[in-house]
Amino acid sequence: MNETSIIELVETILTEISTAGGIEAAAIASRDGLLILSTLSEQRLAERFVAMSATMIGAAETAATELGMDIPDKIIIESKNGKIIGMGAGPKALLIVMTGSDASLGLVLAEMIKVSEKIKNVLGE
Numbered sequence: 594m595n596e597t598s599i600i601e602l603v604e605t606i607l608t609e610i611s612t613a614g615g616i617e618a619a620a621i622a623s624r625d626g627l628l629i630l631s632t633l634s635e636q637r638l639a640e641r642f643v644a645m646s647a648t649m650i651g652a653a654e655t656a657a658t659e660l661g662m663d664i665p666d667k668i669i670i671e672s673k674n675g676k677i678i679g680m681g682a683g684p685k686a687l688l689i690v691m692t693g694s695d696a697s698l699g700l701v702l703a704e705m706i707k708v709s710e711k712i713k714n715v716l717g718e
Contacts (some may be wrong), residue, residue, distance in 0.1 A: 615696020683713030
């Protein structure tokens with residue numbers, strides 16, 4: 594598969610999750626926090642969003658490992674204005690979404706699980 598078709602597949606996947614109810618922004622990042630693709634229109638905001646989210650996910654994974662727990666499946670940050678949810682999408686990528694306060698957490702998580710598997714398959718295991 595060439596690079597153009599991979600980018601097109603990833604764009605399609607990101608568009609798919611963006612249509613889930615309550616999701617205001619979605620992004621795919623490398624595990625070290627580099628932006629792969631985002632639905633945010635401002636590039637600098639997208640880069641900060643994924644960098645900070647990747648740092649939080651990495652910290653949660655380190656904390657869990659240090660405490661003898663399994664690596665977390667997802668992290669959820671909740672505020673009165675919404676949520677930021679991050680999860681792994683294979684060994685190379687992260688899927689991160691931002692929701693409004695009225696988003697159905699169950700629906701969003703179900704979509705994220707489905708989409709993270711697609712990302713994992715496209716970007717390689």
